[in-house]
Amino acid sequence: MHVLLVMTGGVLQLAVFVLFGWLWGGSSAAMASAARWFIPLWCLVAAANMWVGVAHAGYTARQEFPILLLNIAVPAVIAALLAWRLSHGS
Known part of the structure; x- marks a missing residue:
């Protein structure tokens, strides 16, 4: 259940x-750029989630890595x- 919540949170954060x-750039190119910036930042958030699982929930890194x-x-x-679709127009 927690994995589903984290992934849903990621999709909401992407939104x-x-x-x-859109608000800052007013174009699909700006929205595509924002979607591309989301990816490395989401990797950091997911890594922090893994750290919590290892440090506080008692899982090993080997157990947490597939998650x-x-x-x-x-x-x-x-x-x-989404970035590809926005950058190639409709």
Whole structure:
């Protein structure tokens, strides 16, 4: 359940990034740029989530690593597809 919540949080954070891209840039290019900026920042957030799992929840890094990859992959793939779609027009 926690993995689903983290991935949902990532997609919501992506939506906020794209919204701010629109508000600050007013174009699809700015929204695509915001989606591209989301990816490395989301990797840091997911890594912090892994650290909490290892340091406080009692999991090993080996147990948490596949979860980290899943938590990164779903929102990052959505962001990459959205950035590609926005940068290539409709």
